[in-house]
Amino acid sequence: MNSDFNLTISLDIMGGDKGPLITIPAAIMAIEKMPNLHLILCGDEFFIAQELTKLHQKDNPQLSICHSTETVAMDELPASALKNKKDSSMRKAIDLVKSNKSQACVSAGNTGALFATAHYVLKMLPGVERPALISALPTHDENKHVFMLDLGANVFCDSNVLYQFAIMGSVLAEEVDGIESPKVALLNMGTENIKGSDHIKYTAAQLTNNPHINYIGFVEGNDILSNKADVIVCDGFVGNVALKTCEGVALMVYSKFKTVLSKRLLTRLLGKFFASTIKKLFKSLNPDQYNGASLIGLRGIVVKSHGNASSLAFLAAIMEAAREVERQVPDKIKKKLEQSLAD
Incomplete structure (x- = not known):
């Protein structure tokens, strides 16, 4: 060195x-x-x-x-x-x-x-047992983001691996972002305890019994960017699909917004008037600033x-x-x- x-x-x-x-x-x-x-x-x-x-x-x-x-x-x-x-x-x-x-x-x-x-x-x-890809995503709060893992390194993960991911994600959020006692959630098909696969339910039980992890329960796909959790845990297949979906939606919104602003004189004038606000909004959504998934x-x-x-x-x-x-x-x-x- x-x-x-x-x-x-x-x-x-x-x-x-x-x-x-x-x-x-x-x-x-x-x-x-x-x-x-x-x-x-x-x-x-x-x-x-x-x-x-x-x-x-x-x-x-x-x-x-x-x-x-x-x-x-x-x-x-x-x-x-x-x-x-x-x-x-x-x-x-x-x-x-x-x-x-x-x-x-x-x-x-x-x-x-x-x-x-x-x-x-x-x-x-x-x-x-396995490394995981983790990265930050934007949330509704422009001053905060959420860490999500795994984003594609492991297609399927059993409950022990997901439990390890939750611990590692919590540490990263705490150390890199300075979040005290980060809120950790599992991505699931519903928030009720009866929902989801057996390995998801078992992971939830493990996390509930860990006093060192601030586990808050299940979140659904529409909660990923809601700021409900600081860390969201899932397997790599689900995580990669969710990540690419979020990126695709952001690009679609940006494209449609530009199209609307360019069609009519009034909207073009309004666009110029609110230019700084619009620029700030899309800067917060720009995937470039969230580039860099850690293999933890x-x-x-x-x-x-x-x-x-x-x-x-x-x-x-x-x-x-x-x-x-x-x-x-x-x-x-x-x-x-x-x-x-x-x-």
């Missing part, structure tokens, strides 16, 4: 739909925001050096390059990436965390490959960016990784799990 900086993060520069064209500008924005940050750019050294030269950042001490000869394709099978791409930019970024040369890594690459590689290289925290439960910090993320969105993922490093999230999760399992 670079001793001149107290925060070092490795980036998978080649990952994502547009790779270095997005990730390198995001890296530069990140170091401009954080003078204590050192970024290790993992990827094709020649290409990265060329891009840094174009952007007048070639000799910036906050940036260094870790050369890799391979890239994990977005459609590559996870097993193939794990076995055959040991010199990929993704693997190098994760290996740097394993060797303590980096405190976290960020990638916009293939989700399955990132999951498999991080799981293999970093291993799980004691008491955790590992013995290290890994943050997954959307594959099609913009530079601003990838920047948000870097900042999320920095917050988790500063708050020592894996250590806090480990302690909370030990406390819960001991009871």
Whole structure:
């Protein structure tokens, strides 16, 4: 780890739909925001050096390059990436965390490959069976958001895994957002105790009996963005569908609103009059600022960016990784799990 900086993060520069064209500008924005940050750019050294030269950042001490000869394709099978791409930019970024040369890594690459590689290289925290993808979503209150997990890392989860997710999500919300005793809920098909599958009901019983978790019961899909809970727990299949639905609705509302404002003179005038309010509204809904799903439960910090993320969105993922490093999230999760399992 670079001793001149107290925060070092490795980036998978080649990952994502547009790779270095997005990730390198995001890296530069990140170091401009954080003078204590050192970024290790993992990827094709020649290409990265060329891009840094174009952007007048070639000799910036906050940036260094870790050369890799391979890239994990977005459609590559996870097993193939794990076995055959040991010199990929993704693997190098994760290996740097394993060797303590980096405190976290960020990638916009293939989700399955990132999951498999991080799981293999970093291993799980004691008491955790599977890592989960967790991210923040906006709520009705513009000053608050809700953490939701799992968002696609695990298609099906039994009650023990969901219980572990609830503990990990509670720790993340408390440490990253400073929420005292975060409200934790299970996503279900109804709020009544008789509703849902057996494993959901059993998870609810486990959480009810845990004095260290502020469990508030079941919530439905229409409650996800309602600010009723600080953490919402579900399996990866349900979570991914719910996340994509929320994003789709937000984009539809934005599109329809723009169409209405452009059709008539009166609405165009009203749009100009309320321009600052409208801009503030859609800024709060912009998915870019919520980019960066954390793969929690590992013995290290890994943050997954959307594959099609913009530079601003990838920047948000870097900042999320920095917050988790500063708050020592894996250590806090480990302690909370030990406390819960001991009871």
